[in-house]
Structure formats: structure tokens, C-alpha cells
Amino acid sequence: MGATSWLQARIPFSRRRSYQRPRWGHTLKITCLTENLASGGAQRQLCSLAVLLKTRGWDVSVLTYFPQNFFQSYLIDNGVSHLEFDGCNRLSRIFEIRRILRNSDHDVVLSFLRTPNILAEISSFPGRKWGLVVSERTGWPNGQETRESWRTWFHYLADYVVVNSNKNRGILTFQAPWLIKKVRTIYNSVDLERFKPDSSGNQEDDVIRLLVVGRVSAEKNVFGLMRAFRKVVDCFPGKDIQLDWYGDSFKETGAGVQGPDGLFVRALKMRAALGLEKRFHFFPPTVDIAAKYQQASALILASFYEGMPNVVCEAMASGLPVLMSDVGDARELVIDGKDGFVFDSNADDDIAAKIGDFVRLPVAEKRSLGEFSRMRAVEMFGEERFVGQFADLLEAASERL
Structure with a gap:
């Protein structure tokens, strides 16, 4: 109209x-x-x-x-x-x-x-x-x-x-x-019918699949997360650990994103320098993001600042453990060891440590974290x-x- x-x-x-x-x-x-x-x-x-x-x-x-x-x-x-x-x-x-x-x-x-x-x-x-x-x-x-x-x-x-x-x-x-x-x-x-756990179970231990949903931008801490992820990969040489990032800013043009010195171009260069091309993946946004939550092992959000992250609400409703930085209402959303882990977004070592804490958990404990996430999402969202x-x-x- x-x-x-x-x-x-x-x-x-x-x-x-x-x-x-x-x-x-x-x-x-x-x-x-x-x-x-x-x-x-x-x-x-x-x-x-x-x-x-x-x-x-x-x-x-x-x-x-x-x-x-x-x-x-x-x-x-x-x-x-x-x-x-x-x-x-x-x-x-x-x-x-x-x-x-x-x-x-x-x-x-x-x-x-x-x-x-x-x-x-x-x-x-x-x-x-x-x-x-x-x-x-x-x-x-x-x-x-x-x-x-x-x-x-x-x-x-x-x-x-x-x-x-x-x-x-x-x-x-x-x-x-x-x-x-x-x-x-x-x-x-959150639409609790759309965002819900996969009834077949999504916590297989052969692949640890971390999910990021959001714009590829400076405040999302793409560089710090990439450095921390490299540390995690090095600490668990026998584990297949993957990170999938769904966001849209890297599709835009302009020096701020995709120009010669743009953030996304620099992120790709860092990924190559760290040898993460086969583990750290960028994807365009999808209308079927609910399915991506169901396929993931955990959500990770390493932002420097947030209000109430929509993706955290959706991930919790989908029965995912949440690994997030200590910003906004993080401490009200995530109870350490109960439905995920909270870390300092300014400390690569702390991000890596909390990812490592999650990776080490047995499958049953990972599933327990996800179930607690879903229960709290129903109460709050x-x-x-x-x-x-x-x-x-x-x-x-x-x-x-």
C-alpha cells in the first residue's frame, strides 16, 4: 500500500x-x-x-x-x-x-x-x-x-x-x-510453539555445534570470540567443535562492513590466520532459524553490551544451554551451571574457559541444562x-x- x-x-x-x-x-x-x-x-x-x-x-x-x-x-x-x-x-x-x-x-x-x-x-x-x-x-x-x-x-x-x-x-x-x-x-x-526443543533430542556428543545469531558487528565481539574459539579447538583436539554464525551485516556494502578495511573482511582474514575456515562458519539470515536452534548444542553470545537479547530468549525456549557475556540481565537469565555459563566478554581466556566447561559436560548434563532453559523460558517469555x-x-x- x-x-x-x-x-x-x-x-x-x-x-x-x-x-x-x-x-x-x-x-x-x-x-x-x-x-x-x-x-x-x-x-x-x-x-x-x-x-x-x-x-x-x-x-x-x-x-x-x-x-x-x-x-x-x-x-x-x-x-x-x-x-x-x-x-x-x-x-x-x-x-x-x-x-x-x-x-x-x-x-x-x-x-x-x-x-x-x-x-x-x-x-x-x-x-x-x-x-x-x-x-x-x-x-x-x-x-x-x-x-x-x-x-x-x-x-x-x-x-x-x-x-x-x-x-x-x-x-x-x-x-x-x-x-x-x-x-x-x-x-x-517468544512463540513457545515455534521455538521448542527437538523432540528427537539434539545433544549428540560427536559434534559440538555452537550457534551465534546476530549481526556481524563490533559490539557482537566477533574478533574476541574467534580468538577464544581457537583456544577451545586447541584444548580439545579430539573433539569436532563447530561454530555457525547467522547474521546479515556482512551482506551489506560499504567500508564499514565489506570494504577493504571493513569489519567483515577483517574477520575473514582473522579466521584464515587462525586456521578456522572449516570450523567457524558465516551464514546469511534464515527464516527457519527455529530449526537452527534445534540443531545446535548451545547458543553463544559474546557481545560487549545488550539489552534483553532476543536470541537468548529464543534459544532458551528451544531448550538450548546459553553461554553469554555478563551484560544486560545476563545474571537473571543464566544461572551458572544450571542453564548455561556467563563470562567476561573482554577476556578471551574467560570466554574460552566457559566454552570448555560446557564441552566437558557429559551428554546427560548438557541435556539437563537445556531442559532447565526451556522451563525458565516458559515462565518468563x-x-x-x-x-x-x-x-x-x-x-x-x-x-x-
Whole structure:
């Protein structure tokens, strides 16, 4: 649907000056704003939420401004409309989003990620006729919390601010104590029917298959993980240990990724120098990521910073042990020796040691870790809890006007 027809559908003739907003619990009209529909965790969560709200009978649309559309078919197949516009420079993008949001007849705008949050908040000034809920989905690198604190002032314009980890909630309210009554923590959701353990069992000991899901980027610590993995391979010469990385940034062009000095090119050079070409594999993103979880022995996430990693939630639901860095809510997600291991992402030796601890476990203990992961995922990441908490906030935001 083009921008014009989408706006016509959202803006009634006469602008509905006598329009009465739905009372608590009734159908709402929601516009979701984010950067794109790429295969990232934030996009997956927003699209899942849009579809879940749609199944409640709400009128939900998604607005994006960059052309990555990994999840577009998922939205369309589930009856959620999608408006994408591109070709704008940064300044004109602000005015275009402001025009769309201010001229659309919605009850609430819900934005995901930092830049869309600011765009939604700018669009709400100096006054609005709709509720506004913004959601911070990622953490901050150490030392950047203060440099990023200027963003919190825009949250004055929102009704609620959602974070997906208690760690990020603490950072945000420390930076801006005046936000404490607006901030809510809502953990990610997982489709527990789609992401579930392989009933045939996936913990064979002939191959240890570690799985990474995420962009090939500096904050994901690709170089540190590669060095640590080499140490593990050397420590277990008789073991077939493989690492499969599914992510999309290495498909892009530009010096930041694939140019002569790009991160992915440097990663390939390091892989060759370490002799890991037959063990450390890069793959493009896949729509059948659930099957990859079932085929893996464990998930590993070596990031320098995270909020609530979507891949950790999915892996736990799939019955995988999780090896992750001590970032975000890691200590609330992973109990050392119970459903995985936590390590220091800045210490290659510690990453290697925790991978080694997992490799040494007997098959039965590996399976026990996976079963405990699944049990905790069911408790923490159910879709009904997720959509219910967001629906309550969206309804409350629509009532605050």
C-alpha cells in the first residue's frame, strides 16, 4: 500500500473532530514506528507484537523509513499493513514522519529503537491527540551511558517508556530520575510453539555445534570470540567443535562492513590466520532459524553490551544451554551451571574457559541444562504476558490525553 492510500485509510474525512477514543479494553488504532523490518531482534519483537495486537481485533499498522523488509511478508500474511518510505535525507525524514504521524487518526503511536523514539517524540510536539509509548531495546557500551543521556530529555514528551531489561531500566532512571513513574520493564516474548526443543533430542556428543545469531558487528565481539574459539579447538583436539554464525551485516556494502578495511573482511582474514575456515562458519539470515536452534548444542553470545537479547530468549525456549557475556540481565537469565555459563566478554581466556566447561559436560548434563532453559523460558517469555503488558500500557496511554 502506498503512502497516499495508507494515509487516506488512516485520516477520515473531516478529521473526526467529534471522535471519541475507545474506553478501556476496547479496540484501539495503533501505529508502530521503527527504522526497518530487517532481521534484528527489535524488529522481530515489534512485528510479533503488531500481529498479537491484531489478533485481539486492534487496528495495527507499521511505519518504516529504511528498505530492509525481512519481516514484511510476516506482517502482510497476518493482516498488518506496512508503510515504507525512503529516499529522504535525514532532515526531510523528520518532517515526513512528523507529517504522517500528526495527520493520521490513531489512538496511540508505539516506537521501537532510539532514533524512531526521538522522531516520534519530536512529532508529538507541541501537542498531540494520541498516546505515545516509546521503547528502548538495546543497552549501552560501558562509558556511553552519560554521553547518551541527552536522549532522555525527549522522553518527557512520551506517556510511557518501555525497556526490556531491568539493567537498562536502572541506567535510564539513574540518568533521569524524573522518568521513574513512566518507565516499565517488559521482557521479550517468544512463540513457545515455534521455538521448542527437538523432540528427537539434539545433544549428540560427536559434534559440538555452537550457534551465534546476530549481526556481524563490533559490539557482537566477533574478533574476541574467534580468538577464544581457537583456544577451545586447541584444548580439545579430539573433539569436532563447530561454530555457525547467522547474521546479515556482512551482506551489506560499504567500508564499514565489506570494504577493504571493513569489519567483515577483517574477520575473514582473522579466521584464515587462525586456521578456522572449516570450523567457524558465516551464514546469511534464515527464516527457519527455529530449526537452527534445534540443531545446535548451545547458543553463544559474546557481545560487549545488550539489552534483553532476543536470541537468548529464543534459544532458551528451544531448550538450548546459553553461554553469554555478563551484560544486560545476563545474571537473571543464566544461572551458572544450571542453564548455561556467563563470562567476561573482554577476556578471551574467560570466554574460552566457559566454552570448555560446557564441552566437558557429559551428554546427560548438557541435556539437563537445556531442559532447565526451556522451563525458565516458559515462565518468563510467554506471548500472553508480553502482549498483555503492552496492551495495558497502550490503553493507559490512550486514556491519558
